[in-house]
Amino acid sequence: MSNSKEPRGQLVTRIVAMPADTNANGDVFGGWLVSNMDLAGGIEGRRRAKCRVVTVAIDSMQFLKPIRIGDTVGCHVEILRVGRTSLQFKIEAWALSFYAEKHQQVAEGIFTFVAIDEQGKPQPVDRA
Numbered sequence: 001m002s003n004s005k006e007p008r009g010q011l012v013t014r015i016v017a018m019p020a021d022t023n024a025n026g027d028v029f030g031g032w033l034v035s036n037m038d039l040a041g042g043i044e045g046r047r048r049a050k051c052r053v054v055t056v057a058i059d060s061m062q063f064l065k066p067i068r069i070g071d072t073v074g075c076h077v078e079i080l081r082v083g084r085t086s087l088q089f090k091i092e093a094w095a096l097s098f099y100a101e102k103h104q105q106v107a108e109g110i111f112t113f114v115a116i117d118e119q120g121k122p123q124p125v126d127r128a
């Protein structure tokens with residue numbers, strides 16, 4: 001877990017957790033958060049590689065704090081490694097409480113994306 005008091009990386013997406021995003025317990029569903037982190041990584045990957053990218057691996061995922069309905073969740077993307085065709089990102093999710101004006105880290109994970117061509121085959125991230 002990161003010890004930083006501030007988010008690391010570029011703020012790529014912000015979204016409000018809505019009632020439809022809850023699980024059977026009434027808490028925000030973990031899959032919703034992973035999906036949003038994946039989307040943020042995909043946006044950053046596409047920007048960096050200047051082509052379509054796909055998620056090839058999520059190597060770690062930690063849910064650190066619960067998210068409440070109405071919280072604004074920001075996904076921050078930091079590049080860890082640029083491979084030949086792959087990009088590895090650390091993605092942090094931070095929630096701004098609607099009620100308490102409290103900003104805290106709620107999750108983090110390591111996501112790897114692969115740059116792909118029109119046929120869906122890997123292609124170099126850095127092309128001439």
Ligand SMILES: CC(C)(COP(=O)(O)OP(=O)(O)OC[C@H]1O[C@@H](n2cnc3c(N)ncnc32)[C@H](O)[C@@H]1OP(=O)(O)O)[C@@H](O)C(=O)NCCC(=O)NCCS
Nearest residue numbers: 054055056057082083084085086087112114116120121122
């Ligand atoms: C991603 C995909 C295009 C890779 O194709 P592939 O023929 O297996 O590609 P390669 O073996 O050449 O690997 C491509 C890159 O991915 C990396 N990679 C492959 N599997 C990996 C894994 N499990 N973890 C991390 N990196 C991985 C390789 O190291 C390589 O990186 P590099 O070029 O920077 O060294 C293919 O596996 C695929 O289409 N997967 C489905 C993707 C998808 O649908 N994602 C959404 C899931 S809901």
